[in-house]
Amino acid sequence: MTSSAITRPGERERLSSKLKQIDWTFTVLLCIIAALGTAMLYSVAPLAWHPWAAKHLMRFCLCLALMLALTLLNLRIWLTLAYPIYGAGFFLLLAVMAVGHTSLGAKRWLQFGPIQIQPSEIMKIGLVLALARFYHGVSAKDARWSWKLLFPAGMIALPMLLIAKQPDLGTALLIGFTGAAMMFLAGLDWRALAAGVVGVVVAVPVFVKFIMKGYQRDRVLTFLSPEDDPSGSGYHILQSKIALGSGGLLGKGYGLGTQSQLNFLPEKHTDFIFATFAEQFGFVGCTVLLLLYGAIIFMALRTAMRSHSHFGRLAAGGVTATFAFYILVNASMVMGMAPVVGVPMPLLSYGGTEVLTVMIGFALVQAVRVHRYAEVTSGKGMLV
Amino acid sequence: MSHEPHIYFDEVNERQGMFHRRTVLLGGFAGLGLAALGFRLSQLQLVETGRYQTLSKSNQFNFRLVPPPRGRILDREGVEIASNRPEFRILLQRDVVEDVDAAIDNVAALIPISDAKRRQITRDIAQTPRSSPVAIATDLTWDEFSRINVRMPELPGITAEMGEARFYPFPGAFSHVIGYVSRVSAKDIEATGEDPPPLLLHPGFRIGKQGVEKSLDLQLRGKPGGHKVEVDSVGRVIREDPAGDIQATPGDTIKLTLDADIQNRAMDVMGMESGAAVMIDCRNGDILCLASNPSFDANAFVKGVPGDVYADMVKYERKPLFNKALTANYAPGSTYKTMVTLAALEHGYDPKTVHVCNRSWSMGNHTWHCDQVHGACDMRSAIKKSCDVYFFATAMAIGPDRIAEVARRFGLGETFDIGIPGQKPGIVPDTEWKRTHVPHDPKWHPGDTPSIGIGQGFVSVNALQLATMCARIANGGTALQPRLIHSVGDEVRPSGADAPRLGISPEHIDFLRSAMNGVVNEPGGTAFGSGACKLDLGPVVMAGKSGTAQAHTYAVGSHGIHGSHGQWVQRDHAWFIAYAPSDAPRYAVAVLVEHGGFGAETSAPKAREIMKIALLKDPEVRARIEQPLDRPPQPQQPAANQIAPEVDPNPVPSPTPDANVETTT
Structure with missing residues (x-):
C-alpha cells in the first residue's frame, strides 16, 4: 500500500514513492481547466491560435512542469524558504514604489531585462508561506487570541498597504483576504473575527468616499447601478451580463459567441473570459466549470486536512482559500454581483503571471500531499 | 527529536482539531459561494435569457436602410419619361468617424472633391443626425468608384454604395409637368413633424419638388427595405445576411395621358418662342400635350443647380421655370368670340344679323377699332374674318353676364383637377365679378362690354382652359374634364369621357364649328390665306380660331406696334385654338406664343404641326387619310x-x- 510506503522515513524520500503520491486526478482537473481556457482564447481570436491560445497553452505546460518539479521539494525546504520569500517580496514591493514601471497609471512591475516581475504576485505565495510558518510554531491558545497575533497582523497589513498604494486594489484585497482566511484557519477567536468583519463593513464606505482614486470609485459606483451609464463604465458589466444571459441553457455553440467575437464584450480574453465561456456553453457548461473548480477546492482542502504538519495544513489551506477567492470574486464581477476589479479567473484567463502564481500555489498543495507524513521541525530559528 | 518539544501533543491535537473544524467551515463557505454563483447563473441564463438574447441580437444585427426604387413615370404608350439610373456614391458614417476632415482628406486623395462640395458636406453634416450617413461624393464614374472600393479597408467609416438616381430621358420636354426631384431640404424634414421618416435622412433619397413628382411624391416613394448586416462593437459590417433582408417596395408607376411624341413635337415647333401648347383628346379629356417653352433640364436639378445658374433662369425674361400652360394668364383675344357667339345664339340672337365694319365702332363718345375694314358681315363671316366691330355690337346686345355664364360652362375661369398644382384660374368677368373684385370701380359700365366681346379687357385665361374650351366645342358640348394622370399603380383615375352635356343647343355648336371650319378652310378666313393651317392630310382638315391679345397698352392710333413689330415685350400674345378632323373632331389644341404677334401667323402653324402628329398617330384617322x-x-x-x-x-x-x-x- 502506497500510503504505508510514505509512512516509512526511508522509502518516502524515494522519487518513485513521491511520484506515486502526486494527486494525478487533481493535476488532470487543472489541465482540463487550462485546456478550456485555451479553447476559449482560440475561439475569440477569433478561431486562431494567435495571439492568445498558443501562448496560454505553452505557458501552462511550462508551469505544469515547474509545478511537478516543485512538488518533489521537501516541505522542510518550503518552510525554510518561507520567510526569505516573504522578505524578498516585501523588499521588491518597496522597490516598485521607488523605481517601478508605470503602466496605466499604476506602478506594478519591475523590469529586469526582458523579464517583468510583479512583486505582488510573489507576495501572494510569500504571505501564505510566512503565515504558515508563523502558526507552525504557535500554540492553539496563542493562535486564538494573544499579543503574538500582532506579528501576522503586521505581516498582512504592510504588503497590503504597499500594494494598495500602487494602486492595485484587487490584489490588496486578495492579500488581505488570504491573511484573514489563514488566521481564521489557524483558530482566531470568533469575537475577534466578528469585530474584524464589523470593522471592514464600517471602513468600506469611508474608504470608498475618501481614499479611493477616481476610477476606482467609479467602478464601485458603476457596480451599484450599471444601467445609469451603459456606454461608459457600466458598459462592461452590461455587456458581460448580455453575454451570459444570451448563452441560455446550452449556449450559442463553440465559436459562435457573438458578444465576444464581435468585441462587444470587453476584456473578453482576460477578466471577462468567464462570460465568453458562458456565452458559448450556456448554463450547462458553466455548471460543469464551477463543479470543476469546486472539485479542485475540495481536493486541496482534503489535502490540507490530511497533512501531519501544521505548516502543511495552513500552507495548503491558505493557497486554496486564495484560489477560491479568485473564483468567487471573478465570477461575481462577471455576473454583475461585484464591482469590476482586476481579478482574473484562474487558469482560464489569459495572463502569464497569474498562471505561474496559481501553479506554484498548487505545487505547494501537492508538496503538502506528497510530504504529508514528513516531520517538519518546530522552526525556532529564523531559517531552520 | 533531540530537543524538548516546543508544543505538546495535546496542544498539537487541539490545533489540528481547530484547523479541521475551520477548514470544513471554509470549504462550506466556498461551496455556498459556488452555489450562489450557480443560482445567479440560472437567473441570468435560464430565467432572463430571452431578454438578454434580444439585447445580444440588437447588438449583433443592424438594418441598413435600403431606399426603394422611385416609381417610374410613363407616357400614355408606356414610354418612360422619368426613370432611374444606377449611381455610385461614397458615404461617410458619422457615428464611426471621429475626425471628419481627415476622413474627407483621405477620400479627396483618391477622387476630386471641390471646395464648394466640401462646404456642402460640412453643412450636411451639421444638419443631419449622427446616426445617418452623409454623402461626400455622388455620381462617380466606375473608375472613381472602384478606386475608393479597393482602398476601403484603409478608410474606416467610409462606405461605397451603388444606389439609384432619378433620370429624365427627355431633359426639357416634361420638366414643367412632371417636375423634378431634389435633395431633401431642412424645410421638408420639418414638415414631417417630430419624427421624420428615416428614408428622408438617407443621403441617396430625393424628394419631389414640382409637378407630378411633388403632388404624387408619397406614391412614387415606395417603402424602404432593410439590409440586414452583422456589425461589431464599433459598427463595422462583419457579415451580410441576404436572407434577413427586407425587400424595398418600389414606388408606384405613374402613367400619364401625355404622349411623348406629341409633347416633343410641341417643344420642337415652339423653338425659341416663349409659350405653351396644350392638346386634349376631345373624346375623353386626356391631355396629350402640356408643353411650356422654354424649359430647363430636370436632370440638372437632381444633382443640384448652382446658385448663379438658377438666378439666371429666374431672371431670363422668357421665364423657363414657369409652366406657362397653367400659369400664363392672358386675354384670350378673338378666341373668346366663340363664347360670345354661343352666348348670343343661346339667347336668341339671329346669326343672320348684319353689322357693317368701317374699321371702327363708336358708342357714346368712345370709339373702338377693328384691324381692318370688313364691310358687311353676318355672324358666320364675322367669326371667319374675326371682325371686332361685329362682336363689339353683339356683346353690347347680350351683355357681359350671359357671355360669362357660357364661358364658365366651357371651363374658362376654372381650375381643373389634373393632379398637379399651379393652375391660375384667370378671370371671366361679369357684373358680379366687377362688384366684388374691383373695389375702386365696382359698377359695370356699358363701356366695359365691347372689349369683352373680343376677348380683351378684364378677360384672362390660360392655355389649358382654352384647350378644354376648344375640346368642349369640338365634342358637341359636353363638359369633358381634362385628365393628366392616367393611373397611379393599378388604380386608374376616372376618365373625363362620360361628362354631362353643357346644355348648349347642338345646332348652335354646329353653327360655331362650321364658322371655325371656315376660319381655316375658306377663303377670307383668318387662318386660310397664309396656308398656316393646311394639314395636307387629304380629307382630314382642321378647324380653329385665332386670337391676338394686347400685351401692352399701346397709345391710341399707334398701330405700328400692333402685331409682330417692335420690342419683344411689347408685342401681342398670339393664340390659336384648333380641333381636327373638322368633321369628326378627335383632338383639340390651344397654342400660346407670348409676344408672338398675330395668332394666325405665329401660333396657327405650331398648332398645325402638333395636330399633325396626333392625327398621324391615330390609326382610325390614319385609315381615313390613307383611303384612296x-x-x-x-x-x-x-x-x-x-x-x-x-x-x-x-x-x-x-x-x-x-x-x-x-x-x-
Whole structure:
C-alpha cells in the first residue's frame, strides 16, 4: 500500500514513492481547466491560435512542469524558504514604489531585462508561506487570541498597504483576504473575527468616499447601478451580463459567441473570459466549470486536512482559500454581483503571471500531499 | 527529536482539531459561494435569457436602410419619361468617424472633391443626425468608384454604395409637368413633424419638388427595405445576411395621358418662342400635350443647380421655370368670340344679323377699332374674318353676364383637377365679378362690354382652359374634364369621357364649328390665306380660331406696334385654338406664343404641326387619310405601292403622298 510506503522515513524520500503520491486526478482537473481556457482564447481570436491560445497553452505546460518539479521539494525546504520569500517580496514591493514601471497609471512591475516581475504576485505565495510558518510554531491558545497575533497582523497589513498604494486594489484585497482566511484557519477567536468583519463593513464606505482614486470609485459606483451609464463604465458589466444571459441553457455553440467575437464584450480574453465561456456553453457548461473548480477546492482542502504538519495544513489551506477567492470574486464581477476589479479567473484567463502564481500555489498543495507524513521541525530559528 | 518539544501533543491535537473544524467551515463557505454563483447563473441564463438574447441580437444585427426604387413615370404608350439610373456614391458614417476632415482628406486623395462640395458636406453634416450617413461624393464614374472600393479597408467609416438616381430621358420636354426631384431640404424634414421618416435622412433619397413628382411624391416613394448586416462593437459590417433582408417596395408607376411624341413635337415647333401648347383628346379629356417653352433640364436639378445658374433662369425674361400652360394668364383675344357667339345664339340672337365694319365702332363718345375694314358681315363671316366691330355690337346686345355664364360652362375661369398644382384660374368677368373684385370701380359700365366681346379687357385665361374650351366645342358640348394622370399603380383615375352635356343647343355648336371650319378652310378666313393651317392630310382638315391679345397698352392710333413689330415685350400674345378632323373632331389644341404677334401667323402653324402628329398617330384617322381618293377606277394596289413604290412597273401617284412623307419623318 502506497500510503504505508510514505509512512516509512526511508522509502518516502524515494522519487518513485513521491511520484506515486502526486494527486494525478487533481493535476488532470487543472489541465482540463487550462485546456478550456485555451479553447476559449482560440475561439475569440477569433478561431486562431494567435495571439492568445498558443501562448496560454505553452505557458501552462511550462508551469505544469515547474509545478511537478516543485512538488518533489521537501516541505522542510518550503518552510525554510518561507520567510526569505516573504522578505524578498516585501523588499521588491518597496522597490516598485521607488523605481517601478508605470503602466496605466499604476506602478506594478519591475523590469529586469526582458523579464517583468510583479512583486505582488510573489507576495501572494510569500504571505501564505510566512503565515504558515508563523502558526507552525504557535500554540492553539496563542493562535486564538494573544499579543503574538500582532506579528501576522503586521505581516498582512504592510504588503497590503504597499500594494494598495500602487494602486492595485484587487490584489490588496486578495492579500488581505488570504491573511484573514489563514488566521481564521489557524483558530482566531470568533469575537475577534466578528469585530474584524464589523470593522471592514464600517471602513468600506469611508474608504470608498475618501481614499479611493477616481476610477476606482467609479467602478464601485458603476457596480451599484450599471444601467445609469451603459456606454461608459457600466458598459462592461452590461455587456458581460448580455453575454451570459444570451448563452441560455446550452449556449450559442463553440465559436459562435457573438458578444465576444464581435468585441462587444470587453476584456473578453482576460477578466471577462468567464462570460465568453458562458456565452458559448450556456448554463450547462458553466455548471460543469464551477463543479470543476469546486472539485479542485475540495481536493486541496482534503489535502490540507490530511497533512501531519501544521505548516502543511495552513500552507495548503491558505493557497486554496486564495484560489477560491479568485473564483468567487471573478465570477461575481462577471455576473454583475461585484464591482469590476482586476481579478482574473484562474487558469482560464489569459495572463502569464497569474498562471505561474496559481501553479506554484498548487505545487505547494501537492508538496503538502506528497510530504504529508514528513516531520517538519518546530522552526525556532529564523531559517531552520 | 533531540530537543524538548516546543508544543505538546495535546496542544498539537487541539490545533489540528481547530484547523479541521475551520477548514470544513471554509470549504462550506466556498461551496455556498459556488452555489450562489450557480443560482445567479440560472437567473441570468435560464430565467432572463430571452431578454438578454434580444439585447445580444440588437447588438449583433443592424438594418441598413435600403431606399426603394422611385416609381417610374410613363407616357400614355408606356414610354418612360422619368426613370432611374444606377449611381455610385461614397458615404461617410458619422457615428464611426471621429475626425471628419481627415476622413474627407483621405477620400479627396483618391477622387476630386471641390471646395464648394466640401462646404456642402460640412453643412450636411451639421444638419443631419449622427446616426445617418452623409454623402461626400455622388455620381462617380466606375473608375472613381472602384478606386475608393479597393482602398476601403484603409478608410474606416467610409462606405461605397451603388444606389439609384432619378433620370429624365427627355431633359426639357416634361420638366414643367412632371417636375423634378431634389435633395431633401431642412424645410421638408420639418414638415414631417417630430419624427421624420428615416428614408428622408438617407443621403441617396430625393424628394419631389414640382409637378407630378411633388403632388404624387408619397406614391412614387415606395417603402424602404432593410439590409440586414452583422456589425461589431464599433459598427463595422462583419457579415451580410441576404436572407434577413427586407425587400424595398418600389414606388408606384405613374402613367400619364401625355404622349411623348406629341409633347416633343410641341417643344420642337415652339423653338425659341416663349409659350405653351396644350392638346386634349376631345373624346375623353386626356391631355396629350402640356408643353411650356422654354424649359430647363430636370436632370440638372437632381444633382443640384448652382446658385448663379438658377438666378439666371429666374431672371431670363422668357421665364423657363414657369409652366406657362397653367400659369400664363392672358386675354384670350378673338378666341373668346366663340363664347360670345354661343352666348348670343343661346339667347336668341339671329346669326343672320348684319353689322357693317368701317374699321371702327363708336358708342357714346368712345370709339373702338377693328384691324381692318370688313364691310358687311353676318355672324358666320364675322367669326371667319374675326371682325371686332361685329362682336363689339353683339356683346353690347347680350351683355357681359350671359357671355360669362357660357364661358364658365366651357371651363374658362376654372381650375381643373389634373393632379398637379399651379393652375391660375384667370378671370371671366361679369357684373358680379366687377362688384366684388374691383373695389375702386365696382359698377359695370356699358363701356366695359365691347372689349369683352373680343376677348380683351378684364378677360384672362390660360392655355389649358382654352384647350378644354376648344375640346368642349369640338365634342358637341359636353363638359369633358381634362385628365393628366392616367393611373397611379393599378388604380386608374376616372376618365373625363362620360361628362354631362353643357346644355348648349347642338345646332348652335354646329353653327360655331362650321364658322371655325371656315376660319381655316375658306377663303377670307383668318387662318386660310397664309396656308398656316393646311394639314395636307387629304380629307382630314382642321378647324380653329385665332386670337391676338394686347400685351401692352399701346397709345391710341399707334398701330405700328400692333402685331409682330417692335420690342419683344411689347408685342401681342398670339393664340390659336384648333380641333381636327373638322368633321369628326378627335383632338383639340390651344397654342400660346407670348409676344408672338398675330395668332394666325405665329401660333396657327405650331398648332398645325402638333395636330399633325396626333392625327398621324391615330390609326382610325390614319385609315381615313390613307383611303384612296374618289378617282376613276384603277387597279388598286395601295399596299404594294406603299411597301415598294419604286419597283412598281406602272407607277401611279400615291393616293396619300403627304401622309407617307410625314410618317417617315
